[in-house]
Amino acid sequence: MTALASxxxxxxxxxxxxxxxxxxxxxxxxxxxxxxxxxxxxxxxxVGIVNRRFAKPDEKLVDMAIEAGAKAIADAGLSPTxxxxxxxxxxxxxxxxxxAAAQVAHRLGVTSAPAFDLNAAxxxxxxxxxxxxxxxxxxxxxxxxxxxxxxxxxxxxxTDRSTAIxxxxxxxxxxxxxxxxxxxxxxxxxxxxxxxxMIQVADRNSFVFQEGQSVFRWATTQIAPIALRAVELAxxxxxxxxxxxxxxANLRIxxxxxxxxxxxxxxxxxVIARDIVDSGNTSSASIPLALDHMRAAGxxxxxxxxxxVGFGAGLSYAGxxxxxx
Amino acid sequence: MSNEDIQKGLAEIVEEVAGVEAADVTADKSFVDDLDIxxxxxxxxxxxxxxxxxxxxxxxxxxxxxxVGDAVQYIASNA
Ligand SMILES: CC(C)(COP(=O)(O)OP(=O)(O)OC[C@H]1O[C@@H](n2cnc3c(N)ncnc32)[C@H](O)[C@@H]1OP(=O)(O)O)[C@@H](O)C(=O)NCCC(=O)NCCS
Numbered sequence: 001m002t003a004l005a006s007x008x009x010x011x012x013x014x015x016x017x018x019x020x021x022x023x024x025x026x027x028x029x030x031x032x033x034x035x036x037x038x039x040x041x042x043x044x045x046x047v048g049i050v051n052r053r054f055a056k057p058d059e060k061l062v063d064m065a066i067e068a069g070a071k072a073i074a075d076a077g078l079s080p081t082x083x084x085x086x087x088x089x090x091x092x093x094x095x096x097x098x099x100a101a102a103q104v105a106h107r108l109g110v111t112s113a114p115a116f117d118l119n120a121a122x123x124x125x126x127x128x129x130x131x132x133x134x135x136x137x138x139x140x141x142x143x144x145x146x147x148x149x150x151x152x153x154x155x156x157x158x159t160d161r162s163t164a165i166x167x168x169x170x171x172x173x174x175x176x177x178x179x180x181x182x183x184x185x186x187x188x189x190x191x192x193x194x195x196x197x198m199i200q201v202a203d204r205n206s207f208v209f210q211e212g213q214s215v216f217r218w219a220t221t222q223i224a225p226i227a228l229r230a231v232e233l234a235x236x237x238x239x240x241x242x243x244x245x246x247x248x249a250n251l252r253i254x255x256x257x258x259x260x261x262x263x264x265x266x267x268x269x270x271v272i273a274r275d276i277v278d279s280g281n282t283s284s285a286s287i288p289l290a291l292d293h294m295r296a297a298g299x300x301x302x303x304x305x306x307x308x309v310g311f312g313a314g315l316s317y318a319g320x321x322x323x324x325x
Numbered sequence: 326m327s328n329e330d331i332q333k334g335l336a337e338i339v340e341e342v343a344g345v346e347a348a349d350v351t352a353d354k355s356f357v358d359d360l361d362i363x364x365x366x367x368x369x370x371x372x373x374x375x376x377x378x379x380x381x382x383x384x385x386x387x388x389x390x391x392x393v394g395d396a397v398q399y400i401a402s403n404a
Contacts, residue, residue, distance in 0.1 A: 046365060214384050217368045252365055 007139030013176055014183025015129075015325045016078070016143070019071025020172040020292035021064050022279065023055040029165070036161045043165050048251020052168035052280025054153050061093060064171035065104045065149035068288070072173035073108070075325070078143060080109035083175070085141035087132055088117045089124030089148045089284040091313065092155050100149065110145070121199070122247045122312025123189070124148055124284030125172070126319055129308070130187030132176040133320075147173040148284035157207035166250070167208065168280030172288025185234030188226050189318035192218075199313035219253045219311055224260035226319050227309045234321035236305070238265040241321070243294070243306040248276035248286035257309075271299055283312065291324070300324055326404065331378065331397045338373045339393075342366050352394035360393075380404045 028051050029040035043049055055064065065088055073080055086105040093100050101115035120127040125148035132144035149171035156167045176184065195218065199210040223246070231238050238261060246254050251274060258272050275290035282289060287308050294300045302324055309319030326334075336350035343362045356362045362370070367390075371382040374396070380403045382390075390396045 046363065211384075213364055213368050213387075216365055217372060217384065220369070221372055256369070 009137045009139035010178035010180075012179040012182040013133040013136045014179035014181075015174045015322055016177045017072045017074070017076025017175040017325055018173070018288060018292045018295065019068045019073070019075055020170070020285075020289045021067035021071070022053040022170045022289070023059055023064070025054050025056060026051050027054050032165055036159060036164065038161045038165055046250075046252070047166055048254075048274070048276055049165065049280050051278045053170055055151050055169040061090060061149050061151040062100050062103050062107075064151070064169065065090075065100055065147045065173070066107050068149065068171035068173040069104060069108055069145050069147050072147075072175050073145065076143075076175040076177070078175060081111070083108075083110045083143050083145045084113050085132070085135055085144045086110055086113055086115040087128050087144060087146045088115075089120065089128040089146070090117055090150055091119050091121045091124065091283060092150045092152055093117065094151075094154055104147065108145075114141070120284075120310075120316045120318065121314055122249065122281075122283045122286070123310035123314065123316040123318045125287045126187065126308055126310035127189060127316070128284075129174065129176065129184065129322070130189060130318060130320060133184040133187075136176055136178055143175055143177045145173060145175055147171060148286070148288050150283040150285050152208070152281075152283060155201055155208050160207065162212060163208050163210065166281045168282050170279060170282040170285045170289050172285045172292055174288055183323040185230065185321035187318055187320045188229035188233055189316075190226070191317070192315040195315045198315060216250065216253060218315065219249060220256040223309055223311050223317060224257050224264075226311070226317050227257065227261060227307055228264060230309065230319035230321055231307060236321065239267050240305055241266060241270060241307045242304040243271045243273070243300050243324070245273040245287050245290050245306055245308050247310045247312060248273065248279065248290055249281050249312065251276055284310070295324070326378070326401075328397050328401055331400050332393065334377055335374060335393065335396060335400070338370050338377065342369045342373065350393055352392065352397065354393050355391055356393065357391070374400060378404045
């Protein structure tokens with residue numbers, strides 16, 4: 001029998017660079033209170049958001065993805081021609097076809113690269129990071145650009161106060177490449193399709209709908225175990241983790257998951273991402289946005305051990321431990 | 326477990342979750358109107374009560390538990 005060849009890959013992978021982009025328009029709680037029956041106090045207490053960014057009508061998801069991607073490539077010290085796969089995690093493309101990734105690749109100058117979108121909603125970035133890491137380790141690509149990009153304002157009813165105050169727009173990106181040491185731990189991931197109705201855009205004429213309290217219960221009880229599993233798969237102790245970056249869904253969810261991690265041995269000085277306060281919930285973009293903002297603010301440094309965990313519609317979830325670039 | 330024990334255990338949870346003095350958590354009090362507990366804290370209380378008393382308190386049942394007494398009754402008859 002004729003033997004088929006396989007391509008060798010490196011022993012490990014790591015994040016080589018990060019980048020992010022947010023639209024210019026800042027929308028405060030008071031701004032929202034002018035058009036709907038809500039208040040700064042209610043929003044701060046229930047979800048912890050103070051400001052968020054909304055894209056302008058002509059500011060497209062693909063444009064935001066490109067901005068974030070270009071910064072991540074530069075941050076990695078690479079040029080677009082070094083990238084050989086582009087993966088965009090998104091759940092808010094205005095079109096089903098074409099996908100975002102091919103246009104992003106083309107406009108960045110990443111020519112002829114394999115490019116595909118991945119929809120795991122708010123878990124999308126961690127799904128994408130796991131997939132990119134495996135592509136590199138399998139030898140299918142050397143440098144993969146992973147982008148989480150969302151224009152949620154296209155899919156949220158601007159008059160629905162239960163969602164319009166939460167969701168926002170933005171993009172965050174990472175370049176994944178080969179490494180002698182493991183810089184991206186194994187992904188702990190899964191789904192719960194029995195709960196598919198809990199967060200949905202039912203059809204092309206509908207807006208985002210969610211059962212807020214059920215989502216809150218699920219996230220505050222089911223996600224800490226996934227984070228713990230990611231730590232276990234990485235072969236480290238929870239006390240080795242320097243930074244915790246959960247999907248920025250709701251500040252109360254973030255604090256409750258962090259509390260569960262502390263009860264299991266996370267350090268008191270664990271740095272916790274609270275980027276939701278000024279960015280809102282940007283679904284697949286929230287984790288890379290938070291990482292990039294925390295780095296710019298000096299809250300995290302190169303070499304830190306970060307625990308990432310994304311969760312949301314599907315329902316789907318994914319987490320992994322990474323070493324920050 | 327007696328209703329009295331359930332109420333005491335529930336009061337401890339309410340104090341821990343919402344910072345309301347356990348002594349104020351009496352049967353006739355409404356969670357929302359008297360104790361100023363919001364719906365997300367109610368979910369937290371339900372989650373902890375499930376662990377403590379070995380009951381299931383689904384979201385649609387939770388919505389019906391207006392007073393501390395309602396919750397004690399529900400736990401007593403479902404535990
Ligand atoms: C959406 C969420 C903020 C709603 O909070 P809640 O406490 O469940 O709110 P409820 O729907 O029970 O509403 C409580 C009250 O506040 C009111 N309310 C709802 N939205 C409001 C707003 N924006 N401003 C002011 N009041 C509001 C409701 O009308 C209701 O009033 P009533 O009791 O007089 O009828 C909350 O459930 C949540 O954040 N859940 C998690 C969802 C999430 O993170 N999703 C992303 C996953 S990726």
